[in-house]
Amino acid sequence: MSKIQLKIMGTLTLLILVVVGGSLFFAERGLRERTMTEVRLDLEHRARLFAQIVEGVELDRANGPRLQEIVRDGAIAADARITLIDSEGWVVADSEVPVDDLADLSNHADRPEVAEAVGEGLGHGIRRSATLKRSLMYVALRLPDEKEAGMAGADVDSGSGVVRVAVHLDRVAEAVAELRSELVIAGGVGLLVALGLSYALSLFTLRPIAELREVVTDIAQGKLGRRLGWETNDERGEIAASINRLARQLRDSADEARREKLQLEAVLKGMAEGVIVLDRSDKILLANPRAQELLSIWGDYEGRPVPEVIRSPQIDQALHDAASSDEIVVRELEVHADKKRILLMHASGFPDTHPRTGTVAVFHDVTELRRVDDVRRDFIANASHELRTPLTSIQGFAESLADSQLDPEQQAEYLGVIVRNARRMSNLIDDLLTLSRIESGPSTLERTRVDVHRLVETVVADFGPRFGEASIEVALHEEPIPACSTNRDAVEQILSNLLSNAARYSNPGSRVDISLREKPDEAGAFVEIVVEDSGIGIDAADLERIFERFYRVDASRSRALGSTGLGLSIVKHLVRALGGELNVDSEPGRGSKFAFTLPVA
Numbered sequence: 333m334s335k336i337q338l339k340i341m342g343t344l345t346l347l348i349l350v351v352v353g354g355s356l357f358f359a360e361r362g363l364r365e366r367t368m369t370e371v372r373l374d375l376e377h378r379a380r381l382f383a384q385i386v387e388g389v390e391l392d393r394a395n396g397p398r399l400q401e402i403v404r405d406g407a408i409a410a411d412a413r414i415t416l417i418d419s420e421g422w423v424v425a426d427s428e429v430p431v432d433d434l435a436d437l438s439n440h441a442d443r444p445e446v447a448e449a450v451g452e453g454l455g456h457g458i459r460r461s462a463t464l465k466r467s468l469m470y471v472a473l474r475l476p477d478e479k480e481a482g483m484a485g486a487d488v489d490s491g492s493g494v495v496r497v498a499v500h501l502d503r504v505a506e507a508v509a510e511l512r513s514e515l516v517i518a519g520g521v522g523l524l525v526a527l528g529l530s531y532a533l534s535l536f537t538l539r540p541i542a543e544l545r546e547v548v549t550d551i552a553q554g555k556l557g558r559r560l561g562w563e564t565n566d567e568r569g570e571i572a573a574s575i576n577r578l579a580r581q582l583r584d585s586a587d588e589a590r591r592e593k594l595q596l597e598a599v600l601k602g603m604a605e606g607v608i609v610l611d612r613s614d615k616i617l618l619a620n621p622r623a624q625e626l627l628s629i630w631g632d633y634e635g636r637p638v639p640e641v642i643r644s645p646q647i648d649q650a651l652h653d654a655a656s657s658d659e660i661v662v663r664e665l666e667v668h669a670d671k672k673r674i675l676l677m678h679a680s681g682f683p684d685t686h687p688r689t690g691t692v693a694v695f696h697d698v699t700e701l702r703r704v705d706d707v708r709r710d711f712i713a714n715a716s717h718e719l720r721t722p723l724t725s726i727q728g729f730a731e732s733l734a735d736s737q738l739d740p741e742q743q744a745e746y747l748g749v750i751v752r753n754a755r756r757m758s759n760l761i762d763d764l765l766t767l768s769r770i771e772s773g774p775s776t777l778e779r780t781r782v783d784v785h786r787l788v789e790t791v792v793a794d795f796g797p798r799f800g801e802a803s804i805e806v807a808l809h810e811e812p813i814p815a816c817s818t819n820r821d822a823v824e825q826i827l828s829n830l831l832s833n834a835a836r837y838s839n840p841g842s843r844v845d846i847s848l849r850e851k852p853d854e855a856g857a858f859v860e861i862v863v864e865d866s867g868i869g870i871d872a873a874d875l876e877r878i879f880e881r882f883y884r885v886d887a888s889r890s891r892a893l894g895s896t897g898l899g900l901s902i903v904k905h906l907v908r909a910l911g912g913e914l915n916v917d918s919e920p921g922r923g924s925k926f927a928f929t930l931p932v933a
Contacts, residue, residue, distance in 0.1 A: 338782070344530040348523050356515045363511050368469070371499060372456055375471035378410045379497040383473055391475070391493035396434065399425035408662040413468070415447060415496040424493075439459035440496075445472040449494050453543070458501070472496040544571070606675075610651060614638055617690070626675060626695050627667065647677070654679035655691045674699045704771050709768050723757050763898035766825070770905040777819040777909050781933045784816045784823065784859055785848060791827045792846060795835065803840035809847035813859045817933040822906045829899040830863040830926050838867035842923070857932040858912065864925040870918035878916070879904040903928070 386402060389395065403414040405428030418426040419439025425432050448455025449472035456471045475493045475909050500888050543560070550558040559579065563849045600607055606623030610616055619829035623629065633641045638648050646665045654661040660680040667673050679693035684858035770777075792808055793867045799806045816823075834844045851860040870878060879900050907914040 335718055344526050345523060348519070348526050353519075356519070357418070359515060360512060361633055362510050362852075364508055367508075368458075370473060371469055375412065375456070375497045375499060376454065376473070378412060379471050379473040379495055380489075382406045382410065382414060382497065383475055383495050386416065386475070386495065387798055391416055391424050393418075393422070393424050394432070396431050398426060400431045400434075403427045410497065411499075413498040415440075415498070417472075417494040417496060419493050421446065443470075445473075445496065446494055447868040448472065449474045449496075458474075461498075461733050467501050468498040469501060470498045493760055526563060536823065544575070547575065551575075551582065557583075569827055572838050583928050604697075606697075608693050608695075610638065610655070610691040610693075612655075612689050614651065614655065614691070616641055622694060626673060626697060650677055651679055651691055651693055654693065655681050657681070673697060674702045710758040723754055723761065763902060766898075770902065777822055777906075779817050779910070781815050782818050782820050782823065784818070784861070784930060785810065787820060787823060788827060788846065788848060788861065789819045790822055791831065795828075795831045798835055799844065802835055802838070804835060804838050805843045805844050807843065809845060811847075811849045813848050816859050816930040818910050818930045823930065824929065826903050826906050827861070827863070829903050833899060834863055834865040834867065834924075837924075838865045842866040851929060853929075858929040859932060860927055862925060862927040864923065869920040869922050870916075870924055871920055875916060875918060879914075 337733050375641045385406060386399070387403070389399065391399065403416055403425045404427050407414045414425075414427045415423055416439050418424050421439040423440055425431070426434065426437070429437065441450075443457075444459075445455040445457040448457075453474045454472070456469070458467065458469050460467050473496075475495055517559055547558050547560050557579075559576050566880070591709050600618075601621035603620060603622055607618070607620045608616060608627075610617040615635050615637055616629075617635075619627075619629050619633055624633075625649070627642050627644070629641055638651055639645075642648065644665065644667050646663070647667070650661055650663040650665065658681070660678055663677045663679075665675045665677055666677060674697075674866040676696040676698045677693055678696075679691060682692070700747045789808065792806060796806070829844075831844070838844065843867065844863070847862045847864075849860055849862075851858045903926075904914055911931045912929040914926070914928045916924065916926050
């Protein structure tokens with residue numbers, strides 16, 4: 333018997349037990365109430381009959397023997413207990429108590445049914461008798477006195493006594509017990525019949541489910557050719573069609589996955605970059621041929637930890653950082669396998685999985701690129717040094733010409749051109765030297781604790797005359813900021829370049845705003861410095877290239893304004909060397925907004 337059959341039969345059994353139990357409860361309660369009502373009405377009738385018998389007999393203990401004989405005969409005829417109580421509440425006769433023991437009975441005036449009968453003429457109640465030690469139903473009837481008997485409608489507060497009739501409740505209990513037995517028998521028979529029917533019904537109903545389970549199990553095990561043969565127009569037919577369609581889709585998906593796997597293997601084999609894939613335990617799952625060549629991975633590597641296969645602590649640490657980070661980890665690494673190589677690694681954990689199920693890393697061989705960069709930097713440095721001496725001579729010669737016998741106007745014009753170009757070339761050389769120094773590495777910038785707030789105020793004050801000559805309004809917006817861990821000269825050069833550009837590319841009457849604020853970040857606390865002007869702005873197509881060396885948005889205007897094309901490139905490299913970020917937002921005709929961050933000390 334299957335688990336589903338057991339559940340169905342158990343559910344039906346529980347349902348039948350609940351129905352039978354509820355029926356038994358309500359039937360028993362209804363029978364009990366109805367029987368109690370019938371017994372009470374019967375007792376009222378008996379009490380009225382017995383009241384007629386004792387009518388005219390004075391309820392007094394002096395008449396005790398006679399009254400005891402009357403109540404005994406009446407009790408036998410009525411099959412009930414009969415008690416006579418005088419107007420003061422004392423028992424003068426009782427069919428269950430000998431006449432000699434009546435004097436020992438307590439006053440019955442406080443009995444609920446007696447008090448109710450005295451007050452309203454008729455009272456009843458159910459309680460346990462202290463005399464007989466059994467539960468009885470009592471009905472008490474007030475006997476009319478002589479005035480009530482002889483004068484209809486007379487106003488009398490109480491009669492001459494009370495007659496009380498009582499019966500045991502055994503009959504009620506017997507009737508309820510008999511009904512309970514009948515209901516239990518009926519429920520048991522119904523339960524057996526229901527169990528039989530539920531077994532047969534579940535067996536018939538669950539037979540298709542067993543077949544469905546077999547087919548689904550085979551499909552889950554990879555037997556995608558298995559099908560359901562139900563050809564009906566009901567829900568079973570719809571289920572069969574859905575399962576068969578799912579099996580076909582799974583088979584198509586499996587074929588597609590196999591094709592994609594072969595394609596991926598072909599792509600990985602043909603890639604110029606090295607690719608390795610790790611599982612969540614940092615064990616190698618895959619390494620394409622290029623990665624094996626770059627990292628000197630030979631032999632069986634699958635399932636082995638990285639340190640056992642790749643002898644590079646830098647790569648091991650970089651892969652570990654990528655596995656524990658939500659960002660792409662980019663590292664430039666130097667490896668010494670068969671030969672010295674410089675590799676640029678991009679590594680990241682598999683996205684949208686928590687915890688991460690693996691890591692993928694791509695290695696680019698940038699050895700030749702770095703060699704070319706070194707040559708280029710050497711060239712810039714050497715050319716700058718070589719040009720420095722003739723430029724100094726040009727400046728000295730221009731100053732000597734100012735004292736010659738040439739026409740003063742012509743002399744001033746020539747000298748102005750010479751000096752201006754000499755200074756331009758000097759600035760260019762200075763910028764080239766600065767850029768070369770920055771690119772040599774961030775270690776060349778010594779960081780100290782710097783009060784950036786005061787430094788910005790100083791630089792802005794230095795540029796005050798220049799902004800004043802250009803008729804540009806400058807506003808410094810200050811907020812309380814902490815000190816930064818940075819290089820004072822580098823920050824001063826960054827601000828000088830940004831403010832110089834703001835003055836150079838802003839029209840008279842425009843405005844430049846400099847603001848400082850603390851900017852918390854996930855990577856730590858930073859101070860953000862923003863230089864925003866309302867000048868000519870920059871086209872969106874030029875925004876990505878403005879940090880390139882010698883790139884000018886408007887070449888002709890830039891030369892006229894004295895730009896070398898290296899200022900923003902220097903700014904970008906300095907900000908990165910200081911551990912900050914540089915952002916720009918600009919719109920033609922509305923100005924530009926440059927913002928950079930510095931780490932808090």
